[in-house]
Amino acid sequence: MKRSKGLGTLFFLLIVGLLLGGFVGDFIAKYVQVFSYQQKIGMSSPINIDLNFVKISFMLAFKFNLGTVLGLIIAIFSYYKVK
Template sequence: MRRGKSPYTLVFLLIVGLILGGFLGDLLAHFFKELAYYQIIGMDNPLTLNLSFIRFSFQLSLKINIGTVVGLVLAIYAYYKM
């Protein structure tokens, strides 16, 4: 049986790489000032849908720093080396 690479594995590795990279970037920013740079991409105000008996709010924002980018690249590299 042929063992192929699952797209779910790629998504899992990307999410783990983004989380760990962001965490390490924030942690190491205290020691290396170059890692303290980040950019927030997303919505400032949440999108709200009020149906009078229930209210939904949705807001999406991403905080990207150098560690996040490094984690993303390492996750893609790990996927293709599997």
């Protein structure tokens, strides 16, 4: 029985590609200068909500480097090559 590729598989591969690409990019940045350039996107300070009995903080930020972009491309390529 043939299984079809779903959005869950794509989402999983994208997350794994971004994580591994980021780790590899940070590691290689010590040796290859082009990998050291990073772009940060997101909030610079968290949003705080204090309701007296619970305190909630929310912050969302992304950090991209060449490794994360390459990991993303490899993840998309592998998604289309999985049968």
